[in-house]
Amino acid sequence: MxxxxxxxxxxxxxxxxxxxxxxxxxxxxVVEMKQHMDADIFVPLLRASLSQWKQQGKRGVWIKLSIxxxxxxxxxxxxxxxxHHAEPDYLMLVRWLPNTAxxxxxxxxxxxxxxxxxxxxNREVLVVQEKGGAFKGTGLWKLPTGVVNEGEDICKxxxxxxxxxxxxxxxxxxxxxxxxxxxxxxxxxDLFFVCLLRPISFAIQKQDSEVAAAQWMPIKDYVDQxxxxxxxxxxxxxxxxxxxxxxxxxxxxxxxMVTASGKKVYLYFNxxxxxxx
Amino acid sequence: MxxxxxxxxxxxxxxxxxxxxxxxxxxxxVVEMKQHMDADIFVPLLRASLSQWKQQGKRGVWIKLSIxxxxxxxxxxxxxxxxHHAEPDYLMLVRWLPNTAxxxxxxxxxxxxxxxxxxxxNREVLVVQEKGGAFKGTGLWKLPTGVVNEGEDICKxxxxxxxxxxxxxxxxxxxxxxxxxxxxxxxxxDLFFVCLLRPISFAIQKQDSEVAAAQWMPIKDYVDQxxxxxxxxxxxxxxxxxxxxxxxxxxxxxxxMVTASGKKVYLYFNxxxxxxx
Numbered sequence: 001m002x003x004x005x006x007x008x009x010x011x012x013x014x015x016x017x018x019x020x021x022x023x024x025x026x027x028x029x030v031v032e033m034k035q036h037m038d039a040d041i042f043v044p045l046l047r048a049s050l051s052q053w054k055q056q057g058k059r060g061v062w063i064k065l066s067i068x069x070x071x072x073x074x075x076x077x078x079x080x081x082x083x084h085h086a087e088p089d090y091l092m093l094v095r096w097l098p099n100t101a102x103x104x105x106x107x108x109x110x111x112x113x114x115x116x117x118x119x120x121x122n123r124e125v126l127v128v129q130e131k132g133g134a135f136k137g138t139g140l141w142k143l144p145t146g147v148v149n150e151g152e153d154i155c156k157x158x159x160x161x162x163x164x165x166x167x168x169x170x171x172x173x174x175x176x177x178x179x180x181x182x183x184x185x186x187x188x189x190d191l192f193f194v195c196l197l198r199p200i201s202f203a204i205q206k207q208d209s210e211v212a213a214a215q216w217m218p219i220k221d222y223v224d225q226x227x228x229x230x231x232x233x234x235x236x237x238x239x240x241x242x243x244x245x246x247x248x249x250x251x252x253x254x255x256x257m258v259t260a261s262g263k264k265v266y267l268y269f270n271x272x273x274x275x276x277x
Numbered sequence: 278m279x280x281x282x283x284x285x286x287x288x289x290x291x292x293x294x295x296x297x298x299x300x301x302x303x304x305x306x307v308v309e310m311k312q313h314m315d316a317d318i319f320v321p322l323l324r325a326s327l328s329q330w331k332q333q334g335k336r337g338v339w340i341k342l343s344i345x346x347x348x349x350x351x352x353x354x355x356x357x358x359x360x361h362h363a364e365p366d367y368l369m370l371v372r373w374l375p376n377t378a379x380x381x382x383x384x385x386x387x388x389x390x391x392x393x394x395x396x397x398x399n400r401e402v403l404v405v406q407e408k409g410g411a412f413k414g415t416g417l418w419k420l421p422t423g424v425v426n427e428g429e430d431i432c433k434x435x436x437x438x439x440x441x442x443x444x445x446x447x448x449x450x451x452x453x454x455x456x457x458x459x460x461x462x463x464x465x466x467d468l469f470f471v472c473l474l475r476p477i478s479f480a481i482q483k484q485d486s487e488v489a490a491a492q493w494m495p496i497k498d499y500v501d502q503x504x505x506x507x508x509x510x511x512x513x514x515x516x517x518x519x520x521x522x523x524x525x526x527x528x529x530x531x532x533x534m535v536t537a538s539g540k541k542v543y544l545y546f547n548x549x550x551x552x553x554x
Contacts, residue, residue: 067359070351070354070355071351073347073350073351073368074347074348074350074351077344077347078347082344083344083363083365083366083368084363085362085463086360086361086362086368087384087464088359088360089359090360091350091368092363103409105388105462106388106426107364107385107388108385108386108387108388108462108465108466109385109387109388109389109425109426109427110385110386110388110389111382111383111384111386112386112387112466112468132380147383148386150383150386150464150465150466151459151460151464154457176546177544177545177546178529178544178545178546179542179543179544180430180431180542180543180545181536181540182428182540182542183428183540185385186362186369187364187427187428188427189389189427189428191387191389191468231536231537232535232536233534233535233536233537233542234537236532236534237544239551240551243550247550248550249550249551250527250547250550251547255513257509258509258510259458259509259510260511263459265456265458265459266457267510267513268454268455268457269454269455269513269517269528270453270526270527270528270547273520273525273527274516274517274520
């Protein structure tokens with residue numbers, strides 16, 4: 001039993017001054033700093049708080065500093081904290097208090113992107129040429145692609161990107177394939193999902209800022225482009241798309257579900273094979 | 278044409294002192310700070326460098342500060358930088374120089390996990406009970422699960438986790454299903470891939486630190502556990518696993534490929550339907 005807890009009444013501890021903290025579900029505490037504070041006021045509060053948390057048997061201590069409080073980053077690091085993750089407007093630091101290996105969760109490791117294979121009843125594919133990026137000026141007609149936003153479902157990101165780039169309304173059908181690659185951005189990895197979409201509207205209104213050109217192109221012309229024939233990954237993706245149109249290729253469809261904790265998620269699986277039940 | 282570029286010879290600019298920077302592929306520069314430097318030496322160097330980069334038409338300026346250089350975070354933020362991402366040992370800051378909307382890449386948004394469905398020829402599933410986590414003490418026998426490491430392929434992570442938790446050697450066969458969920462950790466999302474593996478060894482040697490128990494369990498007993506029957510997501514995953522054993526359910530197999538830039542990646546797709554070609 002920690003000694004100090006038994007000897008010092010709560011009221012006196014509060015007089016010394018402690019940081020406001022919220023318990024987390026893993027015997028840790030989270031401090032979220034939003035108001036400006038000078039380091040010489042902050043550091044004594046942090047030290048007193050760390051002392052109490054140790055006595056209480058706390059494990060992970062999280063400190064979230066808004067970027068307006070960048071002046072506190074160095075003092076917090078000097079108190080034994082390391083970085084955990086950062087977003088544009090804040091930095092999260094963490095310190096593991098016990099003398100054991102930490103079980104702190106890892107940072108996010110992947111970005112997620114989509115490519116949309118949108119086909120009309122004439123077996124024409126919706127394709128674009130981009131103003132920037134790796135294929136700028138190559139003449140390659142490619143599927144509309146984009147990055148899945150934070151908190152966005154893959155199946156919804158595909159619909160959104162098609163609408164944004166081409167003005168076409170479409171429905172998600174299934175994921176035909178996906179690709180994982182590494183070191184895509186600094187040390188981070190990348191998951192790219194090729195999604196089949198069914199168009200609901202057909203008149204193209206391209207986005208001027210990113211898209212140089214957009215059109216409906218016969219599937220054969222799309223697949224036969226030299227770049228798609230010469231590069232293994234592009235060739236496979238193009239051939240999988242063609243196979244989907246010509247034969248009995250089934251990808252993963254999306255089923256919305258609610259988890260035990262009430263969270264809405266999507267499960268993606270081979271719905272045709274499963275529903276033969 | 279910027280004025281100063283024409284008037285000041287390169288040699289004089291270097292005498293003022295500039296930060297070492299490497300050009301990136303997007304008209305930006307990357308500064309990686311590893312050696313200790315006092316802020317009052319660093320700030321004049323940064324200001325002179327920013328001035329030159331603006332003249333050169335540079336766009337994104339990246340500054341990577343190792344955690345030993347936390348003293349420079351506040352000065353860098355005061356020069357108009359924001360956070361981009363952080364890992365335990367460094368913080369990446371960025372500033373967009375042009376007077377246009379930035380096209381800087383987003384941070385990683387997802388963590389990736391795997392669950393391994395390992396089945397022997399007796400239709401028994403490899404299951405574990407964990408010492409910690411959400412199912413501690415519930416009696417639920419679950420598939421071995423784990424987090425995909427930075428830079429690790431999904432198909433290899435499944436094999437590694439099975440070996441680590443149970444001592445069983447196994448081969449990756451295919452991905453049966455996957456689930457995307459949001460707000461899993463702070464604002465980050467989570468992708469969880471259910472992988473089918475074929476065991477090569479059969480004698481269980483469980484990992485003592487995380488695993489309370491491990492065994493081979495008849496598939497029926499696994500699926501029929503009350504928790505798996507009462508929770509929609511778990512029920513679907515369990516039924517998809519059973520379907521795989523009993524009928525003609527095909528997931529996505531993994532094909533290694535090399536990209537145009539020489540990077541090794543995996544493409545996951547319905548190999549059975551595609552290879553009917």
